[in-house]
Amino acid sequence: MTNAIETDELTKAFGPTLAVDRLHLRVEPGQVFGFLGPNGAGKTTTIRMLLDLHHPSSGSARVLGLDSRSDSVAIHARCGYLPGELELYPRMTGSRLLDWFGSARGGVDRVLREQLVERFEVDLDRRVHELSKGNRQKLGIVLAFMHRPELLVLDEPTSGLDPLMQAEFHRLLRETVSEGRTVFLSSHELDEVQRVADRVAIIRAGRLVVTDTVENLRRQAPQTMELRFREPVAAAVFASLSGVQRVTADGDRVTLQTTGELAPLLRAIAARDPVDVVARHADLDELFLAYYRDLPNADGN
Amino acid sequence: MATDIARLDLHNRRRSLIGYTVGLALYMLVIVVLYPAFKHSTELNKLTQGNSALAAVFGATGTLTSPAGWVDVNAYVNFLPLIMLLLTIGYGADAIAGQNEDGTLGLLLVLPLTRPTILAQKIATMIAQALTLALTAAACVYIGRAFDVTLNPWHVATATLAILALSVDLGLIALALGTATGSRGTAIGIATALAVGSYLLSSLAPVVAWLKPTRFASLFYWADGNHQLAQGAGLTSFAVLAAVAIATALATNTALRHLDVR
Numbered sequence: 058m059t060n061a062i063e064t065d066e067l068t069k070a071f072g073p074t075l076a077v078d079r080l081h082l083r084v085e086p087g088q089v090f091g092f093l094g095p096n097g098a099g100k101t102t103t104i105r106m107l108l109d110l111h112h113p114s115s116g117s118a119r120v121l122g123l124d125s126r127s128d129s130v131a132i133h134a135r136c137g138y139l140p141g142e143l144e145l146y147p148r149m150t151g152s153r154l155l156d157w158f159g160s161a162r163g164g165v166d167r168v169l170r171e172q173l174v175e176r177f178e179v180d181l182d183r184r185v186h187e188l189s190k191g192n193r194q195k196l197g198i199v200l201a202f203m204h205r206p207e208l209l210v211l212d213e214p215t216s217g218l219d220p221l222m223q224a225e226f227h228r229l230l231r232e233t234v235s236e237g238r239t240v241f242l243s244s245h246e247l248d249e250v251q252r253v254a255d256r257v258a259i260i261r262a263g264r265l266v267v268t269d270t271v272e273n274l275r276r277q278a279p280q281t282m283e284l285r286f287r288e289p290v291a292a293a294v295f296a297s298l299s300g301v302q303r304v305t306a307d308g309d310r311v312t313l314q315t316t317g318e319l320a321p322l323l324r325a326i327a328a329r330d331p332v333d334v335v336a337r338h339a340d341l342d343e344l345f346l347a348y349y350r351d352l353p354n355a356d357g358n
Numbered sequence: 359m360a361t362d363i364a365r366l367d368l369h370n371r372r373r374s375l376i377g378y379t380v381g382l383a384l385y386m387l388v389i390v391v392l393y394p395a396f397k398h399s400t401e402l403n404k405l406t407q408g409n410s411a412l413a414a415v416f417g418a419t420g421t422l423t424s425p426a427g428w429v430d431v432n433a434y435v436n437f438l439p440l441i442m443l444l445l446t447i448g449y450g451a452d453a454i455a456g457q458n459e460d461g462t463l464g465l466l467l468v469l470p471l472t473r474p475t476i477l478a479q480k481i482a483t484m485i486a487q488a489l490t491l492a493l494t495a496a497a498c499v500y501i502g503r504a505f506d507v508t509l510n511p512w513h514v515a516t517a518t519l520a521i522l523a524l525s526v527d528l529g530l531i532a533l534a535l536g537t538a539t540g541s542r543g544t545a546i547g548i549a550t551a552l553a554v555g556s557y558l559l560s561s562l563a564p565v566v567a568w569l570k571p572t573r574f575a576s577l578f579y580w581a582d583g584n585h586q587l588a589q590g591a592g593l594t595s596f597a598v599l600a601a602v603a604i605a606t607a608l609a610t611n612t613a614l615r616h617l618d619v620r
Contacts, residue, residue, distance in 0.1 A: 105464075105618070105619070108468050109467075110464055110467055110468070110618065110619040110620075111618045111619070112616065112618060130470050130471065130472055131470070133468050133469060133470045133471075134470035136468070138464075138465075138468045140461075140464055140465070142461055142620075143461075144460055144461030144462050144465075145462065145465070146366075146370060146462060148370065149370075157362065157366055158465075158469075160362055161362040161363070161366075161469050161471075162469060162470065163470070200465075
């Protein structure tokens with residue numbers, strides 16, 4: 058089956074600065090793919106290269122099996138795009154804007170358009186410059202989805218949306234992938250990505266740090282344990298155990314993180330007469346942030 | 359689909375285009391309506407007769423009280439090109455660079471249209487706006503026949519078309535500069551400077567000996583610096599103006615192909 062997105066050694070330099078550095082990415086069809094990274098990591102530049110808005114300095118990208126440069130018109134016909142900084146014609150009403158973009162795309166399904174408008178409570182009668190950021194974003198969502206594209210490229214799509222609309226948008230994403238379509242979702246919102254993405258890639262300083270399923274990442278994510286003992290305990294007791302990290306001891310209290318097997322750790326805890334044990338579930342936020350900050354670059358899986 | 363971008367740009371600029379058109383029409387009508395009051399004024403002719411420098415500054419190419427001299431000095435060599443250049447240079451700078459700065463170009467370029475198609479629609483929009491003003495000016499001159507402004511219709515048509523071509527040339531230069539630099543301000547600044555330089559060269563070349571050989575480098579010379587209203591614009595003028603337009607459009611197309619869009 059053709060990947061929805063494939064990049065090989067995709068690179069973009071702005072002068073001496075490498076915005077995207079030899080990026081290898083594979084996005085299979087029919088899934089929500091979360092594309093994460095801190096500010097300036099290269100997420101938006103990557104998206105712009107996929108859509109032929111930016112030209113790669115080297116490397117290549119294929120979108121829906123087509124070359125991003127030479128087949129860009131065919132790609133644009135099959136993609137929906139919501140930019141991170143959505144700017145619309147300020148003096149046009151929402152209604153006119155949707156009419157115009159629909160016509161420029163060669164016509165769209167009016168029923169689907171009206172469903173989206175109703176679902177997101179889009180105000181079509183006011184001019185764009187009179188709309189709040191959230192209401193403009195809702196117009197952008199309708200623009201991206203109304204021609205029922207095979208691939209949706211969404212850059213910070215829930216920016217400005219209230220929690221109800223965010224939840225509605227997440228339902229729309231699930232419905233979209235259930236129809237076999239693909240969503241490429243760039244976001245700062247770790248929580249949002251955890252909830253909706255099937256697979257995640259993290260990019261930092263233009264390079265891919267990790268790509269995996271959310272489930273696998275969750276398994277790798279550290280569990281945090283907060284322990285209290287009858288007597289003070291030294292941190293070194295636990296720090297030497299396999300998979301245990303970030304051990305801090307303060308008198309009779311010890312906090313640690315573990316990604317390894319639990320049995321040796323539990324035996325070590327039991328041997329020191331614990332009075333209280335609190336274990337928190339694996340937190341992907343912490344893992345993501347660790348990738349943002351700490352880990353060395355590593356291409357591929 | 360083929361004309362959507364042109365229709366959108368014309369719609370978004372309809373108010374300014376109507377303003378330009380109404381303002382130009384009122385001005386042109388005042389000029390032709392006033393002609394009978396000045397056509398026998400020998401004092402007016404004395405201003406420029408024997409004073410070629412003053413005539414050059416005003417762009418006068420004959421007697422001021424002849425129909426061609428009157429319309430030329432009051433409209434065709436300065437006011438009409440000025441208004442049309444304001445429109446075309448402004449649009450040229452805005453069409454790609456301005457929209458890229460505003461962040462609206464990206465949504466156009468992810469439509470299923472090639473960049474050359476989008477550029478062609480932008481150029482067509484520029485021509486349509488300039489044509490509106492050109493037709494307005496020519497119609498007002500035609501109305502002037504009722505006020506003794508009797509000019510050869512063919513000469514009026516070709517002279518007006520030459521000014522249309524001049525304004526499109528400089529508008530395209532602004533479009534090319536904006537696309538190449540990504541800066542609306544740079545495009546307006548350089549294109550305006552070129553227009554002013556071109557106007558001065560065409561106006562002053564007849565009276566400054568060392569400038570005379572360089573007048574051919576002025577787009578104004580080919581458009582309205584060579585008695586076009588009295589004698590009609592020739593094929594050479596149109597060939598030069600068309601060649602500049604084609605070369606600039608091709609350069610813009612190349613720049614647009616390489617443009618990284620916000």
